[in-house]
Every structure is written in structure tokens, then in C-alpha cells.
Amino acid sequence: MTAEPTASPALSPEVTARWQARFRAPRVSLPDWAQDAPHRNLYASDVSGVVEQYAWDRETDVHRQVTDRPNGTLIGTLSPDGETIWWFADTDGDEFGIWMTQPFPGGPDAVAVPEVGPAYPAGLEVGRTLVAIGRSTDDGSELWLAPHGGTPRVIYRHTDPASVDALTQDDQLLVISHSEPGDPRYPALRVLRTADTTEDAPAVVAEKWDGEGLGLHALEFGPLPDDRRLLVSHERRGREELLIWDVEADTETEIVLDLPGDVTAGFYPDGSALLVGHDHAARSEIYRYDLATGALEKLDTPPGVVRGATARPDGTVELAWSSSQLPPVIRRADGPVVLSVADEEPPAAYPVEDRWVAGPGGDVHALVVRPDGPAPYATAFLVHGGPESADDDSYRARRAAYVDAGYAVVHVNYRGSSGYGSAWRDALTGRPGLTELEDIAAVYDALLAEGFLDRERVLLTGGSWGGFLTLLGLGTQPERWTAGIAEVPVADYLAAYEDEMEGLRAYDRALFGGSPEEVHDVYVRSSPITYVDAVAAPVLVVAGANDPRCPIRQIDNYLEQLEKLGKDHEVYRFDAGHGSLVIEETIRQVEVALAFALRHVKP
Incomplete structure (x- = not known):
């Protein structure tokens, strides 16, 4: 038992250089371009070693670093005329902060709208004559309008999640999403006239809600000067599809x-x-x-x-x-x-193979990667976060690092994952965590029967929701796992609910069927700390000191129980939030994880 990571059998210098090169290879996001000056672009990149915002003038091909902060800057956008860059300033990855502006050619940063206090961001729409800003705090959501040269004002306030979503090209209409029907996973849309809408007297142009269990998401207004077409994502037939809503005429056309x-x-x-x-x-x-x-x-x-x-x-x-x-x-x-x-170019990685496995709620899609040599393999189940996310056929440096180290890798797009229809995504409602682990177990059993994995050498690992599933799996399926690595996890759900950002509390109320006061037993049933006594495998926990999504106190509660029970565990702490935007810190975390894996699950 140890409180901090210890030394491990080293990988060869060649293998170490290869997996680290994938992380150090600079990446860029898809450039955002100004509507009225499309040669002016903004993108995020880690070319400096930290994710920051960069301006790019395509006419001169000049690139300029806009932000420079110790723990990086993830969010930025451009004004329509391309004159101003907006970027979000949080503190060391805590996601709580304010919007700043900087001239596109360079110059001093300024607080964008001083009247709008620090908060978690809930949408930003920068128009030609005004700006709409969404903010979220423990008190709920506030949406603001700030006319250029005018007085900013609150136009919407609610205890449940809301956001600013899209603005017409002439700035006359703003669409917001809100959770007034009761479930933030399935928002409704409201269109407001910006000239005269206020919190007390909203100038509502149109409303749309598809009913219980059917979300609507505003994508963007049409690009013409007087366009009133709003492109909307809906799920009326069990998956995400499209419609165009003329918000002024209140007519719609589905795109089938x-x-x-x-x-x-x-x-x-x-x-x-x-x-x-x-x-x-x-x-x-x-x-x-x-x-x-x-x-x-x-x-x-x-x-x-x-x-x-x-x-x-x-x-x-x-x-x-x-x-x-x-x-x-x-x-x-x-x-x-x-x-x-x-x-x-960074080193190439490894192809994924598809597996479709019969599970308790339907066929489960899994992706597997084989290392060199014959099966059965030492296997790492890399479990995705979200839960409304999915693993896919994209380039993943972390996946490749495990294969470099000699492990087979398995990804499971369990019930709760996106991309497989609404019913699959929503199937964990009322029973989160345990539902997903049933699907992971089904894939495990199928690969065991196939002779793919060695049941004495199986690692369970994931981050965020995947970290939650890792800890829950170690406690509820101890016979399956040789070791576990949980990165920025939910570990004690009752304490996590108390400390997490309000938007996530609202999500949890919808997912669990109420607050801990209302459905206490549901939270306890799905909380990893409930099963800590049963944990038999060594576990590594990676935790961010400033994490607003999986806060540190609830992780410490879990670690204290491991310590009290004499369980074999290690912990790695870092000074950022829900992950790190600093490349060397990310590499250090992967080093720690691989070292732990190599000690406990021999490839």
C-alpha cells in the first residue's frame, strides 16, 4: 500500500520515445473564421506545449499566439467583423471565470463585460451590435444581453440549466435553450426579440418543445442578412436528425x-x-x-x-x-x-477491430486493438467518459501507448453512449453505473470465450465517467479485474453531488430520478464508495485539485476508506481541473498509469 506512485519496470527507450512522440506532436483545432472577414481565423493549439488560442490571418499567413497562461486556454471565438477575439479566463482549469477580449492584430486584454460576474460559461453569441452571454452558478442560470455602447441586462434567470444558443445575422432574434419542462437532458427552445426582451417582460417570438424524453438543440440560424431559418437537431424517431424552423412564421420542415x-x-x-x-x-x-x-x-x-x-x-x-x-x-x-x-508527423498507431456482442439490453459495439504476439493477451479495458460520448476510430495517443506497452485494448460503447440512438443513450436512467458495467461484462465474457483475453491479466481504466465506472467495477465485479486506474473519477456520489457545479447537479437529478434527498438509495446503489470493502485489486487514482466536475473532496473520501481498509492503492494529484491542457503534465500522468499497469498486469 502506498500513497504516491512508485517506480516501475521501464519500457525500452524506443517504445517510450514512440508513445511520448504521439502526445508531443502539436495539434490544432478546426479554425473558426469571422463571417464578415473570413481570412481572419482563430484556432486552439498545443504547439507551445500548452493548449492556447492562436490568431491566423490567411491573407498574410501570419500566425500569432493570443493567450499564454500556465494551465492553458481552451475556449475562444471571433467577432463577426474579425476585429475582436473573445476568450474565456478560468483559474487553473476550474472552468469558472469571465470572458476577455483582445484585438485581432494584438494588444491588451480587457474584461469583455464587467457587469457579468465570474461563472461557468453557458453559451456566448457575439453579434454585430450586441453580445449574448450565458452564465451558470450555484444559484442556477443567468442569460445576459450586452448592446454595444449600451447597458448590459439580464434577460433570463432560472434555477435549472439554460444557455444562449444562436443569434440571427441582424441581431434581432436570439434563441435560448432552457429546462423549464423539467429535464435538462431534453431542453426546449425559446426565441426572443433582442430589442425589447427583459427578464420580467420577455419578448417571446416562438417556442418549441417536443415533449418528455425528446430534446431539441439549436445549431445555428441561416447565414443571410434577414434569415429567420433556425437549424435544429431533434430526436423524434429515436436518433438525432434535422429540421429547419422558420421562427417568425413558426413553421418547420424536417430534413429526412x-x-x-x-x-x-x-x-x-x-x-x-x-x-x-x-x-x-x-x-x-x-x-x-x-x-x-x-x-x-x-x-x-x-x-x-x-x-x-x-x-x-x-x-x-x-x-x-x-x-x-x-x-x-x-x-x-x-x-x-x-x-x-x-x-x-507523429508515429502511426494501430487499427481497431469491431466487435458486436449480445448484451442484456441489446447488441453492444466494442472496438479492440491487438498487440504483437498470440492471444490470449494482457488486456486493458479503456472506458470512455461522458457518459454521453463514445469511443471511435480516431487517433488516440493514450490507446496507442497501452498497445506499445504490450496490452490489447478494448473500448466498449455501453448503454449510455451517444451515437447508437436515444433509447441506448437513455437506458442507464435510474440505474447509472451498474447498467454500463453489465455491457462491459458482456464484452469481457465474449472476449474470454473467444480466447482473446487472459482473465488473470485484465486492467480496467477510464477517466471522468470512465473513472467512475472503473471504481464501481472494482467494487461490484472484483472477480474480473486484476487492477484499476481511475482518472478524475466520481468516487463518492453523495459528496460529489454536494460539491459539483450546478449544471451537473441538474443532470444528476435527471439521471438518478431526483436529488439525493429524494432518491438517496439510488445514489448509494451507484456510488463506488458503497462497495469499497469489496475492492480486491490494486487501484491508482489520478485527481485534479481544481476539478469542478469530479471534485477532490469526494475522491479524498474514497481514498481515506481505501487507506483505512488497508487496500493496495496509489494516488497521483495534479494542479489543474478535469484533466490538463499541459502536454508534459499529460505525459507524466500516462507515465504514472503505465508504470502502475506494468507492475500489476504483466503484458
């Missing part, structure tokens, strides 16, 4: 596409077509949908995952793409690389 997976979209700049993203079975495709003819044209992209795509004013499409083997690239759909900050 013959595609099996979830879809999202954005307008082409001339407003005549949609750029459609389609996610299905851990891969992505993109399409052009002609609004006049209904023609759907597939754009030619390699197999893999598209993390974002945008149509430029000249009609070209740019996207962020990677595959399990090939690293991320910002490229045009027709091939040419648009933006790269790396001097050389």
Missing part, C-alpha cells in the same frame, strides 16, 4: 435523410445547402444537402472520424480528420492540408 446514424449540420455560407455530418458505428461521413432539390451528395473523405467541418465562402469544405492509425489533420474535403503546425 436515408442515413442510419446520428446527423448534425451547418449552413453553407450562401444559405442554399447544408453541410451534414453523419456518425455511425464509430465512424464519420460528411455530405452536402441541397435545400432546393433535396439532393444528398457524399463528400469524399477517408474512413475515420471527422471532429468538425465547415464550409468556406468559396464553397470548399474544411474538416478535422483522423483515424485509429493516422494522426489528426486539418484538411480540405478534396485532399489538401489546410493547417499544420508540426515539423514532422
Whole structure:
């Protein structure tokens, strides 16, 4: 038993250099461009070793670092005229802060709207004549309007989650999402007239709610000067689909596409077509949908995952793409690389194989990666967070590091994952954690029967919700796991609920069926600390001191119980929030995790 990580058998210098090179290879996000000055772009990159915001003038090809903070800057956007950069200033990854501005050519930072106090961000829409800002605190949500040269005012306030979502090109209409029907997972939409809306007298233009269990998400308004078309994501047929809502006429047109997976979209700049993203079975495709003819044209992209795509004013499409083997690239759909900050390509990684396994709630999709050599393998189950997320066929440096170290890797898109329909995503309601672990167990059993894994050498690991599932799995399925690594996890759900940000408390109330006061036993049943006595495997816990999502006190509660019970455990703490934007810190965390794995689960 130890409180801090100890030394471990080292990987060879060649293997160590290879996995670290994947993390150190600089990455960039898909550039955001100013609507009225499309040559002015903003992107995030870790080229400095820390994720920061960068300005890029395409006419001069000049790149400039905008922010420079010890723990990085993740969120930024541009004003429509391209003159001003907006970026969010939190403290050491705690996600609580204020919006700052900086001139695009460079200059001093300024507090964007001093009247809007520090909070968790809940949307930002920067218009030509005003700005809409959403903020969330322990008291709930506030939405503000700040006219240029005018007095900022609160236009909406509620104890449940709400956000600013989209603004018309002429700044006259703003759409907000809200949770007044009762479940923040399935928001409703409200359109407000910005000129005269106030908190006490909202100028409501239109409302839309699809009913219990059916969410609506505003994607964007049409790009024309007087456009009143709002592109909306709905799930009326059990998956994410599209509709266009004319908010002034209050009429809608569903976009019915013959595609099996979830879809999202954005307008082409001339407003005549949609750029459609389609996610299905851990891969992505993109399409052009002609609004006049209904023609759907597939754009030619390699197999893999598209993390974002945008149509430029000249009609070209740019996207962020990677595959399990090939690293991320910002490229045009027709091939040419648009933006790269790396001097050389990082090492290639490993292909994933698909598995479909019969589970208690339906077929479970898993992805597996084989190391060199024959089966059965020492195996690492890398469990994704969210839970409304999914593992896919994208480039993952962490996955590849485990394979480099000699492990097979298994990803399970358990019930609760996104991309497999609404019913699959919502199936864990009322029984979170235990539901997902049933699906993980089904995949485990199938791979054991296949001879893929060695049951004496199986690691369970994940971050955030995946860390929660790791600790819960170690306590409820101790016979399955040789060791566990839980990164930034929920460990004591009652304490986590008390300390986490209000938006997550609202999410938990919906997921569990109420607050801990209302459904205490449900929280206890799904809390890892309930089962700490049964933990038999050594466990490593990685925790962020400033984490607002999985706060440190509830992790310490769990660690204290491990210590009291004499359980074999280690802990690694870092001075940031829900993960780190500092590359060397991330590498250090992976080093600690691999060292722990190599000591307890021999490849």
C-alpha cells in the first residue's frame, strides 16, 4: 500500500520515445473564421506545449499566439467583423471565470463585460451590435444581453440549466435553450426579440418543445442578412436528425435523410445547402444537402472520424480528420492540408477491430486493438467518459501507448453512449453505473470465450465517467479485474453531488430520478464508495485539485476508506481541473498509469 506512485519496470527507450512522440506532436483545432472577414481565423493549439488560442490571418499567413497562461486556454471565438477575439479566463482549469477580449492584430486584454460576474460559461453569441452571454452558478442560470455602447441586462434567470444558443445575422432574434419542462437532458427552445426582451417582460417570438424524453438543440440560424431559418437537431424517431424552423412564421420542415446514424449540420455560407455530418458505428461521413432539390451528395473523405467541418465562402469544405492509425489533420474535403503546425508527423498507431456482442439490453459495439504476439493477451479495458460520448476510430495517443506497452485494448460503447440512438443513450436512467458495467461484462465474457483475453491479466481504466465506472467495477465485479486506474473519477456520489457545479447537479437529478434527498438509495446503489470493502485489486487514482466536475473532496473520501481498509492503492494529484491542457503534465500522468499497469498486469 502506498500513497504516491512508485517506480516501475521501464519500457525500452524506443517504445517510450514512440508513445511520448504521439502526445508531443502539436495539434490544432478546426479554425473558426469571422463571417464578415473570413481570412481572419482563430484556432486552439498545443504547439507551445500548452493548449492556447492562436490568431491566423490567411491573407498574410501570419500566425500569432493570443493567450499564454500556465494551465492553458481552451475556449475562444471571433467577432463577426474579425476585429475582436473573445476568450474565456478560468483559474487553473476550474472552468469558472469571465470572458476577455483582445484585438485581432494584438494588444491588451480587457474584461469583455464587467457587469457579468465570474461563472461557468453557458453559451456566448457575439453579434454585430450586441453580445449574448450565458452564465451558470450555484444559484442556477443567468442569460445576459450586452448592446454595444449600451447597458448590459439580464434577460433570463432560472434555477435549472439554460444557455444562449444562436443569434440571427441582424441581431434581432436570439434563441435560448432552457429546462423549464423539467429535464435538462431534453431542453426546449425559446426565441426572443433582442430589442425589447427583459427578464420580467420577455419578448417571446416562438417556442418549441417536443415533449418528455425528446430534446431539441439549436445549431445555428441561416447565414443571410434577414434569415429567420433556425437549424435544429431533434430526436423524434429515436436518433438525432434535422429540421429547419422558420421562427417568425413558426413553421418547420424536417430534413429526412436515408442515413442510419446520428446527423448534425451547418449552413453553407450562401444559405442554399447544408453541410451534414453523419456518425455511425464509430465512424464519420460528411455530405452536402441541397435545400432546393433535396439532393444528398457524399463528400469524399477517408474512413475515420471527422471532429468538425465547415464550409468556406468559396464553397470548399474544411474538416478535422483522423483515424485509429493516422494522426489528426486539418484538411480540405478534396485532399489538401489546410493547417499544420508540426515539423514532422507523429508515429502511426494501430487499427481497431469491431466487435458486436449480445448484451442484456441489446447488441453492444466494442472496438479492440491487438498487440504483437498470440492471444490470449494482457488486456486493458479503456472506458470512455461522458457518459454521453463514445469511443471511435480516431487517433488516440493514450490507446496507442497501452498497445506499445504490450496490452490489447478494448473500448466498449455501453448503454449510455451517444451515437447508437436515444433509447441506448437513455437506458442507464435510474440505474447509472451498474447498467454500463453489465455491457462491459458482456464484452469481457465474449472476449474470454473467444480466447482473446487472459482473465488473470485484465486492467480496467477510464477517466471522468470512465473513472467512475472503473471504481464501481472494482467494487461490484472484483472477480474480473486484476487492477484499476481511475482518472478524475466520481468516487463518492453523495459528496460529489454536494460539491459539483450546478449544471451537473441538474443532470444528476435527471439521471438518478431526483436529488439525493429524494432518491438517496439510488445514489448509494451507484456510488463506488458503497462497495469499497469489496475492492480486491490494486487501484491508482489520478485527481485534479481544481476539478469542478469530479471534485477532490469526494475522491479524498474514497481514498481515506481505501487507506483505512488497508487496500493496495496509489494516488497521483495534479494542479489543474478535469484533466490538463499541459502536454508534459499529460505525459507524466500516462507515465504514472503505465508504470502502475506494468507492475500489476504483466503484458
